[in-house]
Amino acid sequence: MNILIVEDEQHTAALLKEIIEQNPDTLVVAIESSVIGTVDYLVKYQPKIDLIFMDIQLSDGHSFEIFKQIDIEVPVIFCTSFDQYGIDAIQNNGIDYILKPFEDARVHQSLEKYRKSTERLRKKWMIHFTSQDEKTANYQKIFLGQKKEKSMVVAIEDIAMFSLEYETTYLYTFKNEKMPIYKTLEYVEQAVNSADFYRINRQMIVAKSAVIAIEPYFNRKIALQIIIEGPERPVVSRLKVTEFKVWLQGTALD
Incomplete structure (x- = not known):
């Protein structure tokens, strides 16, 4: 677990580091x-950070100013000498709130809280991944895409994305072909294997194998770089960011 400490008191930062790294x-x-x-640090390295311990009053202002300048996707544990910032902490990715001076046990308690929240998501997706062999036969293996007057048979492994555009659902192949399928996105969501496809927002379902990279986006969402050119930039809604990352790393959940 990679952790960033944001703290302007050198002694406090060193003590916190020592306590945190008692965990192997x-x-x-x-x-x-x-x-x-x-x-500046998060612009460069945020994807490598799992958790942030953050003081509220820093040398050049309140740490809440950080959230106004950059979209932070990482969970935050706030550490402060004051107890009046609880609501602001919750609204800015806060999963816990530690009052100074803190004890070792309190820091370990916060770390355990983070682990448990992450583990709940992992277990949720493990239900899908561990039972895929039994369920595979129930998933739709082809879709019929309309191309002029023909209905084209498109294998599920050839589909990179489904997109809802002006009340019509389209499939996009890895060859960047676009075809209407005249099914609702809700139907598609139930018909495809959830280990391979994920509904990132109200308009799009993407294939895991189509995702090349992810990057921070406005209002703590994330944007995807995918193999094909879709109708618009694929953006994962804010509430789904953590779950999406767990899903994307599906084979690493063991």
Whole structure:
């Protein structure tokens, strides 16, 4: 677990690092002391961070200013000497709120809370991944795409994405062919294997094998780079970001 500490008091940061790294699976990869420094660091390295411990009052302002300058997808544990920032913490990816001076046990409790929240998502998806062999026969293996006056048979493994456009559902193949299928996106969501396809928002279902990269997007969403050119940039809705990442790493859930 890679952890970033945001703390302007050097002694406190060193103590927190020492407590965190008592856990064999944790590593503090960086310590930042300012709003500006944290923003610069996260712009470059956010995808490598699993969790942030963040003081609220930093050398150049409140840490909440960081969230106004960059979309942070990573869960945050806030550490502060004041207790009046609880609501703001919750609204800015906060999963816990530690009052200073903190004890070892309280820090370990927060780390365990993070682990449990992550594990719940992993278990949810493990239900899908461990039973795929039994369920495969029930999933739709082809879709009929309309091409002029013909109904084209398209194998599921050739489909990169389904997209709802002006009340019509289209499939996109890995060859960047686009065809209407005259099925609802809800129908498609139930018909395809959830280990291979994910509904990222109200308009799109993407194939795991079509995703090349992910990057931070506006309002703590993430944007996808996919193999094909779709009607618009694929964006994972904010509430689905964590679940999507767990799904995307499906084979790494063991």
